[in-house]
Structures are given as C-alpha cells and as structure tokens.
Amino acid sequence: MEKLIVIAxxxxxxxxxxxxxxxxxxxxxxDGRMVRALSWRxxxxxxxxxxxxxxxxxxFWRFHGIGQ
Numbered sequence: 295m296e297k298l299i300v301i302a303x304x305x306x307x308x309x310x311x312x313x314x315x316x317x318x319x320x321x322x323x324x325d326g327r328m329v330r331a332l333s334w335r336x337x338x339x340x341x342x343x344x345x346x347x348x349x350x351x352x353x354f355w356r357f358h359g360i361g362q
Contacts, residue, residue: 299345314335
C-alpha cells in the first residue's frame with residue numbers, strides 16, 4: 295500500500311513537470327500556468343518527503359540502508 299502511495303505521488307509530480315514544460319513551450323506569453331504547475335510539483339515533492347518521514351518515524355515502514 296505504501297508503495298502505491300509513493301508511486302502515485304511520483305506520477306503526479308512527473309505529470310506536473312511535463313505540464314509546466316508544455317505551458318512553457320506552447321504559450322509564449324506569461325499567463326502563470328507554468329509557475330502554477332511548478333509550484334504544485336514542489337509542494338507535492340515536499341509533501342511526499344514529509345509523508346515518508348512520518349511513516350518511518352511512526353513505524354509504518356522501514357528504510358533499507360546499505361550494509362543492513
């Protein structure tokens with residue numbers, strides 16, 4: 295279940311990245327869509343990191359390091 299959450303977040307992050315690229319290439323005038331898409335991408339990345347950290351500290355899943 296946890297992997298599906300991470301995969302869903304990553305898919306939406308990549309979607310927003312390509313949406314920003316599309317708005318940058320197709321619309322030469324500044325209408326704010328590119329900035330909005332990049333802002334969503336940054337917000338989702340921070341949220342994903344917070345969810346992963348909270349899940350680790352609350353014991354929902356464990357991270358595997360090298361040599362463990």
